[in-house]
């Protein structure tokens with residue numbers, strides 16, 4: 162267990178002035194500062210290429226930041242591999258393209274990390290897996306392979322796989338963007354339940370209805386910076402910034 | 414998807430003469446209009462492939478007959494005295510304790526041992542080199558690169574001699590293990606390129622989901638990347654294994670009694686030049702045939718359900 166950094170005890174994620182440059186001089190995000198409270202649901206919205214995915218991927222170290230600090234549950238996400246791995250165990254992530262392991266059954270997809278990372282026995286891992294599959298409503302698919310599932314079912318398995326690690330925070334990067342319209346609802350329902358149960362969530366989404374209903378706070382990003390943030394209803398009803406108004410008028 | 418369809422089509426084409434199953438096949442797939450059914454098109458092309466296969470067998474037989482005639486005329490002109498009846502005793506001998514392997518089959522056993530061990534070691538060298546080249550360590554990269562360049566740009570025969578005459582005396586390696594080492598280092602270099610290619614072809618997001626779950630790099634390779642890569646590695650690696658078996662004939666130059674050496678010795682004892690060399694070639698052909706079959710079975714085993 163690494164030494165925890167004293168931060169505001171209520172802040173599970175604390176981001177200070179982070180910048181990420183990609184090769185070729187692209188500044189994907191610039192000096193972003195933000196906190197996430199425990200049990201808070203933050204929805205990140207913004208136009209394509211504004212750096213939403215990059216920001217999310219920095220939070221669990223999938224991208225290395227070029228400046229600033231990130232502290233997750235008291236652990237600094239610095240160059241230290243042990244810190245990074247410890248944070249990754251506590252932070253679950255769901256991707257736009259599901260990213261299940263195609264050569265494993267649903268059960269093995271969900272059991273793998275439980276056994277290898279958490280050191281659980283087969284029985285323990287199976288029990289958790291079945292409980293989670295029931296919760297996301299696809300118990301009967303335990304022994305199916307990912308390619309035998311619909312997109313919505315695959316994404317629910319991906320959510321179950323992340324939840325099986327018992328994470329303190331869940332990150333969602335456009336979890337419904339690759340889905341056919343009739344499947345978006347079933348995935349959003351799972352995410353909504355999760356939020357109601359008090360999971361801390363950072364959600365990048367284009368589903369404004371979902372954001373308004375579920376989010377405690379909306380963060381609007383553009384060109385790598387946070388342009389505006391606020392409580393959900395307030396944000397949608399009375400945006401302050403011109404760029405926010407322009408964006409909202411285009412998509413609502 | 415397409416793989417399963419292709420297999421279905423193959424099965425159906427096998428059943429071509431069985432009208433009942435053909436009807437069943439078309440009936441259970443008749444939901445869509447004919448022209449829009451990709452599996453029907455696949456099926457037809459599979460039928461055509463089988464037909465082409467028959468034609469090719471015919472062509473092959475014709476060719477073999479012509480070759481046989483040419484050889485017969487040629488050897489007739491040479492006044493070669495065929496004595497096939499003398500060959501079996503070099504395959505099997507009957508002694509007081511029953512049937513025993515003759516010199517050629519004893520040589521084959523050595524060839525199989527050397528190739529088998531060589532294959533395992535080549536896979537090991539290949540994998541290690543591939544991982545070295547994919548690692549971020551400068552030293553590992555340099556070592557792998559030097560090994561690859563050295564092996565690929567010198568003749569195998571010279572590598573074999575270097576190991577047998579220079580390395581083996583220093584470290585006390587037997588001729589047998591010198592041969593295994595030389596062959597596996599050689600084939601390992603080519604295998605590593607195949608493996609690296611397959612590993613790189615696994616999409617980046619597979620790595621990312623492993624990382625986001627907190628899996629270590631070792632576990633990511635072991636459970637996620639390599640099992641997927643092996644499916645893509647097996648077919649080209651079979652070609653490499655066949656090369657290894659063929660290249661193992663070179664070990665006869667360092668006094669190892671493999672199949673080639675056994676053939677050569679038998680020829681000089683008996684002057685059955687044509688018969689023995691034809692037999693030796695046929696044995697190599699058979700061995701590699703078995704190898705391809707095994708790899709085919711393995712491929713099925715690692716097939717990803719699609």
Ligand SMILES: Nc1ncnc2c1ncn2[C@@H]1O[C@H](COP(=O)(O)OP(=O)(O)OP(=O)(O)O)[C@@H](O)[C@H]1O
Nearest residue numbers: 183184187188189208209210211212213214215216
């Ligand atoms: N791996 C990469 N290499 C180089 N540039 C990248 C890479 N990933 C993202 N970028 C660039 O960084 C910027 C931010 O990209 P990012 O994917 O974070 O945007 P986004 O807000 O998630 O967009 P979208 O809504 O389309 O997903 C873009 O200009 C993008 O082209």
Ligand SMILES: [Mg+2]
Nearest residue numbers: 213214215335
């Ligand atoms: Mg994105």
